[in-house]
Amino acid sequence: MIHLAKIELYDVWYKDILKGINLRVDDGVVALIGPNGAGKTTILKVVVKALKPDRGRVVVPEKVGSSWQNPYYSFTKPTVVEEFLEYLGSVREVEEFLGNYGLKHLLSKYTFKLSVGQARLVSILLAVVWGPEALVLDEPTNGLSLRERYAVSELLRSIKIPVVIASHDLDFILMTSDYVYVVNDGHIVCGGSTLDIFYSDVLQHIGFPEPEVVRVGKELGLRLRCIDEVKS
Amino acid sequence: MKLRVSIHPVTGFLSITWVLLSLYMGYVLSAFTLSLILTILLVVSKGFNEVVGLLKLYAWLVIPPFIILTIMYTPLEALDMIIRLLTIALVLTNVLQLITPLELTYTLMRLRIPPTATLAIPIVIRLSEYMSYVVNEALVALRGRGLRKRKLLMNLPIPLVVHTIKSSTQLAEALTQKTFRNINLVLGKPKIGLVDIMIFVYVVLMTLKYLQTIYV
Numbered sequence: 384m385i386h387l388a389k390i391e392l393y394d395v396w397y398k399d400i401l402k403g404i405n406l407r408v409d410d411g412v413v414a415l416i417g418p419n420g421a422g423k424t425t426i427l428k429v430v431v432k433a434l435k436p437d438r439g440r441v442v443v444p445e446k447v448g449s450s451w452q453n454p455y456y457s458f459t460k461p462t463v464v465e466e467f468l469e470y471l472g473s474v475r476e477v478e479e480f481l482g483n484y485g486l487k488h489l490l491s492k493y494t495f496k497l498s499v500g501q502a503r504l505v506s507i508l509l510a511v512v513w514g515p516e517a518l519v520l521d522e523p524t525n526g527l528s529l530r531e532r533y534a535v536s537e538l539l540r541s542i543k544i545p546v547v548i549a550s551h552d553l554d555f556i557l558m559t560s561d562y563v564y565v566v567n568d569g570h571i572v573c574g575g576s577t578l579d580i581f582y583s584d585v586l587q588h589i590g591f592p593e594p595e596v597v598r599v600g601k602e603l604g605l606r607l608r609c610i611d612e613v614k615s
Numbered sequence: 616m617k618l619r620v621s622i623h624p625v626t627g628f629l630s631i632t633w634v635l636l637s638l639y640m641g642y643v644l645s646a647f648t649l650s651l652i653l654t655i656l657l658v659v660s661k662g663f664n665e666v667v668g669l670l671k672l673y674a675w676l677v678i679p680p681f682i683i684l685t686i687m688y689t690p691l692e693a694l695d696m697i698i699r700l701l702t703i704a705l706v707l708t709n710v711l712q713l714i715t716p717l718e719l720t721y722t723l724m725r726l727r728i729p730p731t732a733t734l735a736i737p738i739v740i741r742l743s744e745y746m747s748y749v750v751n752e753a754l755v756a757l758r759g760r761g762l763r764k765r766k767l768l769m770n771l772p773i774p775l776v777v778h779t780i781k782s783s784t785q786l787a788e789a790l791t792q793k794t795f796r797n798i799n800l801v802l803g804k805p806k807i808g809l810v811d812i813m814i815f816v817y818v819v820l821m822t823l824k825y826l827q828t829i830y831v
Binding site (some may be wrong): 394447450458459470506512515519 | 751753759770774777
């Protein structure tokens with residue numbers, strides 16, 4: 384469980400960065416949406432204990448995996464296979480693991496020569512492979528192709544640990560997350576199920592366009608339903 | 616209201632040297648006064664909101680040691696030591712904040728220091744904040760993939776070195792694109808201004824006063 388209560392954070396010049404953040408993630412995928420500089424990455428850094436808040440309470444698991452905006456910082460070995468060997472034991476297992484995400488072809492590639500999208504994907508897998516109790520991803524879809532985005536979404540849906548992502552990618556969030564917090568100017572404006580937030584006008588208020596899927600749905604006179612709703 | 620104030624690098628080094636010498640000779644008050652003048656210049660130049668964080672740093676530098684020294688010695692002795700400490704901190708931080716990096720580069724080049732070093736010194740001074748940010752980012756990323764303690768520290772240099780090489784390549788490409796050929800066109804030639812003259816006059820007058828007390 385990830386729980387942030389009344390988190391306040393000031394920068395070195397005593398300006399507020401976070402103003403009373405309350406966030407709770409028990410399980411599933413939770414997304415933080417907000418404009419640039421709203422404080423999404425800062426919240427994630429509080430979750431991984433890279434930043435200590437000036438006020439408030441932080442309850443997070445001991446082992447939190449994370450992948451950040453610069454994926455190359457996660458690499459320490461020359462090739463992709465060596466990165467994973469440390470955790471998976473044999474080359475065959477690494478091959479199998481990467482094969483699940485369509486990344487078998489990267490096996491012998493140099494890590495620092497990967498394209499941004501490939502590097503991000505490998506970095507996300509490295510954050511997952513060591514068995515963390517929670518996962519934090521900052522802008523996970525930057526530079527990813529449609530197919531890779533789908534693979535990441537599948538991965539996040541399949542792991543049974545709390546996941547927090549910060550992203551601008553509304554389609555990816557709709558595809559992946561169960562719950563959304565809208566962040567603006569250092570505080571959480573509102574939180575709700577992904578569809579509720581997408582159908583409200585909160586996103587437009589903070590400068591986002593209406594999500595494409597929602598707009599098309601409205602034009603066709605259809606309303607999206609989440610899987611639980613469909614099942615019930 | 617903000618006034619753009621910067622000092623000549625030579626004035627900066629003169630101020631630091633003079634303050635340290637004055638403290639060594641026991642002229643604490645006049646050294647402290649110069650430090651205060653530089654602080655006021657910094658506040659005028661950057662605005663109070665921008666330097667309020669530095670005041671927090673000074674408070675940490677002054678209050679706890681003062682309490683400890685007061686317990687160990689007398690309050691008067693503690694005050695004397697704290698003023699010396701504060702004077703050094705003030706003069707070093709303020710001079711570094713008031714010197715323009717490119718002017719410092721230009722001045723160091725005039726002293727026949729190789730261009731690589733003259734560029735490196737201001738970059739290290741000014742970019743120390745960015746460097747610590749990069750180190751922090753790499754630390755967080757490596758922790759995020761499960762590295763801890765010794766393993767974390769052993770592996771930390773790898774992404775940093777690669778990042779440095781990549782950044783320098785990108786920087787070189789960008790500079791080439793901007794036809795970075797004549798370094799003198801880019802670097803700012805420092806000019807002696809009113810502030811420099813004021814500091815210089817203050818230093819000379821106070822030095823004459825010292826000499827008078829020593830020899831007359």
